[in-house]
Amino acid sequence: MDLIYNSVGIEVTRRCNQQCHNYCMRGARQNLDISFEYIDLLLDLGRNHYQYIDHLTFSGGEPTLNAEAILYTVDKIISEKLPVFYLSLMTNGLIYSDMLVEAFEKFNDYYNSVIVPIKLVKYPSKDRERAKTLFKDKGSSIVFSNDQYHQPISDEVLNLYYRNGQHISFGMTGLRAEKDLLRSGFSTKGREICGDDIRIFGDLVWDLVYLTAKGNFSSYGDGSFDFLDETSKDFSVVDYTLNDFCIEKLSLVSKPSHPVLKNCVQKKIKKLV
Numbered sequence: 128m129d130l131i132y133n134s135v136g137i138e139v140t141r142r143c144n145q146q147c148h149n150y151c152m153r154g155a156r157q158n159l160d161i162s163f164e165y166i167d168l169l170l171d172l173g174r175n176h177y178q179y180i181d182h183l184t185f186s187g188g189e190p191t192l193n194a195e196a197i198l199y200t201v202d203k204i205i206s207e208k209l210p211v212f213y214l215s216l217m218t219n220g221l222i223y224s225d226m227l228v229e230a231f232e233k234f235n236d237y238y239n240s241v242i243v244p245i246k247l248v249k250y251p252s253k254d255r256e257r258a259k260t261l262f263k264d265k266g267s268s269i270v271f272s273n274d275q276y277h278q279p280i281s282d283e284v285l286n287l288y289y290r291n292g293q294h295i296s297f298g299m300t301g302l303r304a305e306k307d308l309l310r311s312g313f314s315t316k317g318r319e320i321c322g323d324d325i326r327i328f329g330d331l332v333w334d335l336v337y338l339t340a341k342g343n344f345s346s347y348g349d350g351s352f353d354f355l356d357e358t359s360k361d362f363s364v365v366d367y368t369l370n371d372f373c374i375e376k377l378s379l380v381s382k383p384s385h386p387v388l389k390n391c392v393q394k395k396i397k398k399l400v
């Protein structure tokens with residue numbers, strides 16, 4: 128059963144160059160980078176049988192501190208022609224990484240030459256030229272955390288990204304209201320984390336599937352490292368495929384159309400009764 132994954136996250140590192148006390152939902156930083164073997168297992172098409180991953184995001188810690196893992200992921204996607212449609216990450220904007228720009232620029236070339244033609248198939252031929260222009264260079268984005276909780280972003284760093292990453296989209300978080308914070312890790316304000324079900328509508332896995340730096344699957348992308356570890360400890364990527372994990376976490380409110388998924392919902396209901 129080949130599923131479409133709306134959103135997949137990879138926690139490439141738990142290192143960070145800041146300490147946002149009173150705010151950081153991760154809690155204390157850790158000296159831990161993801162192993163490339165976990166990235167291989169996550170993206171292996173023969174093992175996971177995905178139709179495509181619509182959005183792959185790199186998370187941390189501060190993800191630019193492990194640009195090697197990001198470049199490794201991009202090289203894997205390109206060399207194996209994997210159906211990954213979009214890449215993004217959020218950074219505190221204090222580090223300029225040439226390797227990250229190289230990775231995202233490389234991915235953009237791949238996106239323009241391999242992914243855009245796949246996307247265009249859905250369009251009637253008369254609309255394809257216009258759609259192609261709209262899709263061009265929309266393969267990756269970097270968002271800078273310029274909210275009131277982080278140290279101010281370095282102008283020098285920003286300028287380097289803008290100058291060298293001309294095919295990358297850039298954005299800013301802007302100021303964040305207190306209700307947008309998460310009460311976890313160092314943060315004592317904001318909303319609680321809730322719900323660990325994965326909803327699947329038709330063939331589409333709607334919720335984020337997150338791979339921690341320890342190589343475990345989580346249906347949460349947010350929360351402290353301790354919380355992620357506790358809730359993901361039984362779901363190692365070594366033992367679970369993407370598909371197996373989603374079925375394990377399948378939500379009863381989703382409406383899967385595939386008979387196998389319908390069966391899973393029914394089994395889950397029986398277990399609860």
Ligand code: SF4
Pocket residue numbers: 143144145146147150151152153187188189219277
């Ligand atoms: S909020 Fe982000 S930048 Fe700040 S300490 Fe946490 S991971 Fe690092």
